[in-house]
Amino acid sequence: MPGDKSISHRSIMLGSLAEGTTLVHGFLHGEDNHATLNAFRAMGIEIEEHADGVLKIHGKGLHGLAEPGDILDCGNSGTTIRLMTGLLAGQGFFSVLTGDKYLRKRPMKRVLSPLSTMGARIWGRGGGDLAPLAIQGGSLQPAVYDSPIASAQVKSALLLAGLYAQGETTVREPHLSRDHSERMLRFFGADVRPFEGGVTVVGHPRLTGREVFVPGDISSAAFFLVAALVTPGSELLVRNVGVNPTRSGIIDILQQMGGSLELLNSRELSGEPVADILVRSSDLKGVEIGGSVVPRAIDEFPVVSVAASFAEGTTTIRDARELRVKETDRIAAMTSELTKLGARVAAREDGMVIDGGQGLSGGTVNSHGDHRIAMSLAVAAQCAKAAVTIEDTACTATSFPNFWDLLGQATGGKG
Numbered sequence: 018m019p020g021d022k023s024i025s026h027r028s029i030m031l032g033s034l035a036e037g038t039t040l041v042h043g044f045l046h047g048e049d050n051h052a053t054l055n056a057f058r059a060m061g062i063e064i065e066e067h068a069d070g071v072l073k074i075h076g077k078g079l080h081g082l083a084e085p086g087d088i089l090d091c092g093n094s095g096t097t098i099r100l101m102t103g104l105l106a107g108q109g110f111f112s113v114l115t116g117d118k119y120l121r122k123r124p125m126k127r128v129l130s131p132l133s134t135m136g137a138r139i140w141g142r143g144g145g146d147l148a149p150l151a152i153q154g155g156s157l158q159p160a161v162y163d164s165p166i167a168s169a170q171v172k173s174a175l176l177l178a179g180l181y182a183q184g185e186t187t188v189r190e191p192h193l194s195r196d197h198s199e200r201m202l203r204f205f206g207a208d209v210r211p212f213e214g215g216v217t218v219v220g221h222p223r224l225t226g227r228e229v230f231v232p233g234d235i236s237s238a239a240f241f242l243v244a245a246l247v248t249p250g251s252e253l254l255v256r257n258v259g260v261n262p263t264r265s266g267i268i269d270i271l272q273q274m275g276g277s278l279e280l281l282n283s284r285e286l287s288g289e290p291v292a293d294i295l296v297r298s299s300d301l302k303g304v305e306i307g308g309s310v311v312p313r314a315i316d317e318f319p320v321v322s323v324a325a326s327f328a329e330g331t332t333t334i335r336d337a338r339e340l341r342v343k344e345t346d347r348i349a350a351m352t353s354e355l356t357k358l359g360a361r362v363a364a365r366e367d368g369m370v371i372d373g374g375q376g377l378s379g380g381t382v383n384s385h386g387d388h389r390i391a392m393s394l395a396v397a398a399q400c401a402k403a404a405v406t407i408e409d410t411a412c413t414a415t416s417f418p419n420f421w422d423l424l425g426q427a428t429g430g431k432g
């Protein structure tokens with residue numbers, strides 16, 4: 018699997034803010050991560066790329082970034098723009114962040130509001146909710162923030178701002194979102210204290226360059242797990258996948274559906290749990306999904322809805338309103354596209370209801386420009402009764418540049 022996208026972003030950010038050299042093995046060379054990489058280069062950080070894809074980051078310490086000479090383009094990446102907003106709020110310079118037409122529609126007030134309580138000065142379109150964002154960096158005070166949503170991007174923006182505030186910054190969240198920032202901050206030497214319901218970071222740490230091994234991305238593996246489960250006679254071993262419990266909700270959901278998935282060779286890499294996943298085709302059944310598993314599988318719901326179309330009985334997804342503010346409205350997009358393939362799907366305000374079991378037919382579908390929708394539809398196509406044409410597929414390069422090749426290999430050329 019390609020490297021984990023979330024961990025790859027954070028390795029550039031913390032490697033740049035650390036003193037000394039950071040080596041990153043397994044970095045994801047996708048468009049989103051290149052947006053982060055280019056932003057740090059534009060702020061004066063030297064990042065070498067070796068022939069084997071390994072990155073060497075020459076970190077300049079917490080106060081080593083320079084004012085960028087131009088607007089920083091975050092492309093399609095919500096993680097880049099939201100985490101950078103927190104980080105840039107504490108710098109001694111002015112910066113502007115923007116992104117593509119999808120990113121410029123996504124809500125930013127969720128980070129701007131709590132950052133303003135720390136003294137951050139940030140402006141945006143739409144009354145301060147939309148990019149481009151203009152940031153006048155300056156001194157910050159620590160804060161205690163009760164986030165109404167379980168969002169790692171909100172949490173991480175505040176923790177990164179908290180590095181620049183004297184004292185303790187605390188974020189509480191309704192359910193635990195992915196904790197890669199916490200783990201990597203600690204790995205680089207920051208004082209990070211997780212507690213039941215939240216986390217505290219102590220400001221003004223000294224971060225030291227490290228050697229980071231990025232595990233394979235479970236969100237990318239998810240497409241192959243579902244493809245193998247719903248293709249009769251399949252057996253697939255997916256090696257070196259990050260199985261951090263705050264990310265592994267897809268394994269729990271697929272096992273609950275009756276999927277045969279085994280974790281082998283469990284180990285730890287740079288503070289992150291990793292395993293190989295053995296998956297065998299299985300008869301799936303419909304399930305109820307909601308509550309704390311939702312943030313643990315937030316990017317996997319498009320492909321979960323494909324699995325549900327092949328599962329016997331009804332699958333109900335609840336508490337997943339966040340899907341409406343991703344690269345696209347993923348509830349609306351999957352409902353319309355799966356319906357075109359004959360699935361019985363109904364959208365709900367906070368999720369979907371899927372009556373599965375009758376398989377999918379052929380047809381023409383569209384990704385809506387969203388990488389996860391494109392790849393989920395490829396899995397649907399793989400197992401549909403007739404040919405499926407998927408329009409607008411270049412977006413897979415956002416998170417999974419070699420997706421089509423790997424799908425072809427895994428399916429013996431059928432992909």
Ligand SMILES: O=C(O)C1=C[C@@H](OP(=O)(O)O)[C@@H](O)[C@H](O)C1
Pocket residue numbers: 022023024095096167168169170171173194195315316339
């Ligand atoms: O912090 C991160 O790396 C991410 C957090 C999640 O977003 P939210 O924080 O908006 O849930 C997720 O959807 C995104 O793909 C990556």
Ligand SMILES: C=C(OP(=O)(O)O)C(=O)O
Pocket residue numbers: 049093094095096097316343344389416
């Ligand atoms: C939502 C996603 O990413 P981001 O928020 O970083 O654009 C994703 O990769 O599915």
